[in-house]
Amino acid sequence: MSVMQESTSVVQPRRPWRHPAQNALTVSVIVTLSALGGAAVTARTGLAGNLGWFVSFIACAIIVSWIAGRFRSKVAAADLVATVVIGAAAAAVVIPWTSLIYTVISNGSKVIYSGWFTTDMSVTAADDVFTVGGVSHAIVGTLIIISIATLISVPIGIASAVYIVEIRGRFSLLVRFLTQAMSGVPSIVAGLFIYSTLVVLVFEKFNALAGAFALSILMLPTVARTSEEVLKLVPEDLRSASYALGASQVSTTFKVTLPTVRSGLVTAAVLGVARIAGETAPLLLTSLYLVSFSADLVGKPMATLPTYTFGNLQIGTENAVARAWGGSLTLLALIFVLFLIARLLAGRGPGK
Amino acid sequence: MTFRRHCEDFDVVEPSPAQVKAITVVRSTGDKVFRGIMTAGGLTSLVVLSLIAGFLLYRGFEILSDFGFSFLTTSEWNSGIDDVGTDARMGVAAMLVGSIVIAVIAIVIAVPFAMGVALFLEYYAPKKLRNVLTALLDLIAAVPSVIYGIWGYVVLMPLVVQWSKTLNDYLGWFPLFSVPAPIFERSPFVAGILLSIMILPITTSVTREVYSRAPKDQIDAAYALGGSRWGGIRTVVLPFGRSGLVGGAMLGLGRALGETIAVFLVLNLVFKVNFNILSSAGGNVASLIATRFGEASRYELKGLMAAGLVLFILTLIVNAIATAIVNRSAKAVA
Numbered sequence: 001m002s003v004m005q006e007s008t009s010v011v012q013p014r015r016p017w018r019h020p021a022q023n024a025l026t027v028s029v030i031v032t033l034s035a036l037g038g039a040a041v042t043a044r045t046g047l048a049g050n051l052g053w054f055v056s057f058i059a060c061a062i063i064v065s066w067i068a069g070r071f072r073s074k075v076a077a078a079d080l081v082a083t084v085v086i087g088a089a090a091a092a093v094v095i096p097w098t099s100l101i102y103t104v105i106s107n108g109s110k111v112i113y114s115g116w117f118t119t120d121m122s123v124t125a126a127d128d129v130f131t132v133g134g135v136s137h138a139i140v141g142t143l144i145i146i147s148i149a150t151l152i153s154v155p156i157g158i159a160s161a162v163y164i165v166e167i168r169g170r171f172s173l174l175v176r177f178l179t180q181a182m183s184g185v186p187s188i189v190a191g192l193f194i195y196s197t198l199v200v201l202v203f204e205k206f207n208a209l210a211g212a213f214a215l216s217i218l219m220l221p222t223v224a225r226t227s228e229e230v231l232k233l234v235p236e237d238l239r240s241a242s243y244a245l246g247a248s249q250v251s252t253t254f255k256v257t258l259p260t261v262r263s264g265l266v267t268a269a270v271l272g273v274a275r276i277a278g279e280t281a282p283l284l285l286t287s288l289y290l291v292s293f294s295a296d297l298v299g300k301p302m303a304t305l306p307t308y309t310f311g312n313l314q315i316g317t318e319n320a321v322a323r324a325w326g327g328s329l330t331l332l333a334l335i336f337v338l339f340l341i342a343r344l345l346a347g348r349g350p351g352k
Numbered sequence: 353m354t355f356r357r358h359c360e361d362f363d364v365v366e367p368s369p370a371q372v373k374a375i376t377v378v379r380s381t382g383d384k385v386f387r388g389i390m391t392a393g394g395l396t397s398l399v400v401l402s403l404i405a406g407f408l409l410y411r412g413f414e415i416l417s418d419f420g421f422s423f424l425t426t427s428e429w430n431s432g433i434d435d436v437g438t439d440a441r442m443g444v445a446a447m448l449v450g451s452i453v454i455a456v457i458a459i460v461i462a463v464p465f466a467m468g469v470a471l472f473l474e475y476y477a478p479k480k481l482r483n484v485l486t487a488l489l490d491l492i493a494a495v496p497s498v499i500y501g502i503w504g505y506v507v508l509m510p511l512v513v514q515w516s517k518t519l520n521d522y523l524g525w526f527p528l529f530s531v532p533a534p535i536f537e538r539s540p541f542v543a544g545i546l547l548s549i550m551i552l553p554i555t556t557s558v559t560r561e562v563y564s565r566a567p568k569d570q571i572d573a574a575y576a577l578g579g580s581r582w583g584g585i586r587t588v589v590l591p592f593g594r595s596g597l598v599g600g601a602m603l604g605l606g607r608a609l610g611e612t613i614a615v616f617l618v619l620n621l622v623f624k625v626n627f628n629i630l631s632s633a634g635g636n637v638a639s640l641i642a643t644r645f646g647e648a649s650r651y652e653l654k655g656l657m658a659a660g661l662v663l664f665i666l667t668l669i670v671n672a673i674a675t676a677i678v679n680r681s682a683k684a685v686a
Contacts, residue, residue: 051511075579075580075583076580078580079580081582083581085468086468088468089464089468089472090469090472090485092465092468093468094488097488097492097549099503099507100507104499155393156393157393158393159396160393160396162390163390163393163394164394166390167390169387171391171395172394175394175395175397175398178398179397180671181668181675182397182400184667184670184671184674185401186612186638186663187612188610188612189404189408189663192660193403193404193407193408196408220397220400221397248379248380248382249383249386249387250382253386277494277496279497280498280612281497284642306498309498310498310613321502324502328498328499328502331496331498332495332496335491335494335495343487
């Protein structure tokens with residue numbers, strides 16, 4: 001009796017999926033050795049700077065992890081090397097992105113002062129000091145052109161999605177294919193097309209409306225594809241229930257399907273806006289640039305943030321380029337805010 | 353055994369032909385109007401695409417008929433001495449070849465990184481890191497090309513010039529990396545690297561989409577047989593995602609071919625076919641249009657329209673192939 005009691009001990013719960021301490025040791029050894037190796041390589045060769053250190057660090061990490069893996073097996077060595085390479089690729093792509101965002105913020109914040117958002121460039125030359133002039137005209141212009149483009153392309157985009165998902169007409173496949181093909185139209189071609197039609201034939205002037213039309217060509221595919229994805233999420237039961245109650249297709253679509261995914265459709269619109277907010281090339285061919293704001297949509301060119309940035313960059317003097325950085329930061333901030341809105345809306349489920 | 357007997361007990365009652373009713377749909381007028389409007393909305397893309405092709409052809413027709421096929425094979429861009437194009441000689445060969453060269457450089461650099469990032473996000477990254485990286489990816493995909501351009505010119509180019517010098521020192525004997533003069537700024541190499549950074553988000557997101565659909569049970573089976581994580585990826589995920597990767601790369605290629613402003617800022621346009629990717633001379637159809645548009649004569653403008661048509665057709669073909677590949681690989685899973 002007593003023997004049996006001794007042999008039955010309480011089974012401790014085990015967690016075989018947890019990484020053993022040995023792994024952490026291996027990893028820290030690999031990292032330390034490669035960091036040292038990387039520093040040595042950087043010091044002894046012509047590779048300079050942090051980037052050079054990163055490259056030699058990765059190279060050393062690959063070699064060290066291969067050796068460390070070989071203590072166990074060939075398979076383990078290959079696995080370790082693959083982990084290092086894939087992790088390095090992911091780390092490497094973050095470098096240019098952070099550099100981009102950091103440079104824009106640090107260079108852009110230098111020119112932004114209290115009047116940046118309230119004044120325009122009508123009495124200021126691009127080369128003037130940073131305490132005068134601003135981008136109010138460009139911000140307003142960007143918002144106006146984007147709003148018109150949204151008014152044009154969101155209804156058409158949603159209609160196109162409704163055609164594919166709700167109507168399921170005989171051209172559904174064709175429409176989907178063409179929408180995807182349209183998302184690849186180069187922005188300059190869209191600008192050229194609007195220039196050759198609206199600017200030359202209809203208005204005979206560069207103006208904001210033409211710019212909005214050019215942007216709506218680029219925005220339409222994004223809105224159409226995102227709305228299609230969203231509409232597909234509507235449960236078939238909802239439609240069936242609506243039809244079973246005798247509702248027509250119009251009322252089913254407008255009173256059941258579309259309201260169910262309202263937030264998703266707003267997300268589609270915001271993503272479309274984010275796609276076009278920074279487009280420069282088509283605006284250079286359609287709405288051009290103006291140093292001050294004008295409410296004339298048809299008779300005059302209109303300033304926008306991208307063309308402001310590009311124009312100052314073209315001037316090329318020190319202060320003008322600094323202003324271009326300021327324009328970039330303002331533009332990036334605008335897009336970032338739009339994305340935040342899209343994310344917040346996308347976080348909500350259908351029907352909320 | 354008992355189960356089967358039960359099943360056999362059921363009599364399947366086939367309805368007699370007289371009982372079968374065809375389901376007929378009677379649409380109200382409102383529905384008909386609604387369907388008509390939505391169909392019109394759906395066909396907008398068709399209309400717009402054909403209008404673009406039609407108008408560019410109409411505007412550029414004079415050039416295409418004047419120069420014929422040589423518009424595609426001439427490198428020179430001389431718009432003549434007056435508005436009707438006397439002595440003009442225009443062709444997009446150099447620009448077309450240049451566009452393809454920098455797009456290919458971009459793809460060659462971007463695809464391995466896109467694969468790495470996609471695999472990392474799907475199979476390696478902890479959940480929190482994945483969320484952060486995905487959000488960053490989405491945001492970066494929306495950074496406007498003019499911002500890439502200014503960053504590329506100010507930050508990236510000095511770095512790439514250094515790399516170019518090193519490459520030229522060691523591999524200068526190879527024609528691709530040789531240069532006629534030691535000027536490395538604004539070269540196709542710089543533009544290609546900048547484009548590779550720009551197209552990385554779209555290539556990554558398509559690749560990731562495909563990799564995430566790799567059959568989980570097969571990966572688990574690979575683990576159960578004692579395979580490592582890399583073993584599972586190499587034998588299941590990579591073969592499965594090959595066509596999706598090709599599609600993602602082609603979508604990136606389409607983007608790279610049509611990029612205007614960023615390339616305009618970091619590339620020196622020279623009207624000569626040039627395969628020395630490190631030298632400061634390259635071409636890009638989209639940048640050509642942006643460069644010449646401002647001061648173009650009436651005749652040159654027609655030439656730019658024709659160039660736009662060539663670019664439009666090229667990107668349309670690349671994108672159509674890419675879309676077909678991506679769709680087919682998606683369908684193969686479903």
